[in-house]
Amino acid sequence: MKSYFITGTDTDIGKTCVVAGLARSLKQNQINVGVMKPYASGSKKNTKFRSTDVEILVDAAQVNDPEELLNPYFFSIPASPFSAAKKLGVHIDNNIVLERFKKLQHLHDMMLVEGIGGVLTPILANYYVIDLIKDMNLETIIVTSSKIGTVNHTLMTCKMCEKYNVTVRGLIINDHEPGYNTSDLKQDFEDLTGISVLGIIPHIDPFNIEILSQILSKKIDLKSLIRF
Template identity: 30%
Template sequence: MTNRILFVTGTDTGVGKTVVATWLAATLVPENRVSLTKPFQTGALDPAVDGDEAFYRTVLGDEDATIRTFVSLPEPLAPSIAAERVGMRIEVESILAESRTLANKSDITIVEGAGGLLVPITADYDMANFAADLEASLVVVVRPSLGTLNHTALTIDAAKSRGLSIEMIVVSGFPRDAGVVEWENLRYLGDNYPETPLVVLEKAPLDAADPLVGLAPRLLGPFPPVLEGFVQLPLLNLPS
């Protein structure tokens, strides 16, 4: 594995991108030089204290992975709007250059986007543009609940229309007491995206000391090539 970049996007904000990005990093760290970045953080005064970077550091130390946030803005808004409201200009080319430099020093770089794929970074540049300019493969994080089929299809269509490749779909926060909605959504996703690896992560207990404990990753469809040899993913048996 050499200089791979994975861009973690989602069908919505709050869908579980941070947990998935951290899980991927923790999975790949033992045998790789891993970088984990949040290029555009909003809703945080200090990303190392109240941003996603703080979550990364509860699981991964600097001795395990290189962790970076490039832009942090205080209001929980799309980066373009949050920047405009504080009179800041986001220098996309500079952030791309920093991201590429970091990727060149890493075996694998995991980049967590802000919100969904079409969230604007500037007036005429969005997360999809950023992922494309990094030549990254997408990890699409989706909900298990009602509405996810439409949101997933829209995100995947947007990605494909921009020539972006999809490394895997991750269903995050799958409930332990899943009902017909969650199981049928999984069945539909597996049937309609049979060539795309589909990883299912359970909802972690709120009182877990390690936020990744209890995720119980399982697999529908083909094994994600980027994870080959680094993790065991038992097959998920759908109820009949």
């Protein structure tokens, strides 16, 4: 089965929601799906895991993997790994991330990996999220929005993937905040990039992973996503 790296055109764009929603849908289809958030940052909440994203992903996928595999690096300040590690005096060894990803791959049939920020979020000097996607040897799914400005962000993200020879499996438009008409935007994205829009997620109020999972199951061809 195929595994995916879910990136986004920005922070707060809906990466965690998409990974959690997809994981829940796949799990309901009896797929042994694992999740990973290699690098996370933000204020530490009083939750089971240091990162709230990890908490959401684990809850959606119903996995029992140890936190050190699920989330090798957590930084308690909301910044890129590069900047946070510098401030906190942490040495980042990306090989640890790659080894732990391999371990999770052995435990699950399919992996969904959530990035941090966007493709050019720095992890080390001269090593960005896009390098990590490449080193993990994964195809990517890009979560984007319908907000004005999204075309620029989305095209830049797709161009970077092209430059790094990272295959983009598709785009997901998260219509969480008002902006463009989503059918026009879908057509524009497809015309401009040649990449398919896999689905459009509406604003869900109140937000709930179960509802998102049902929407994704209806709108996204899960069978084609898991195929080799």
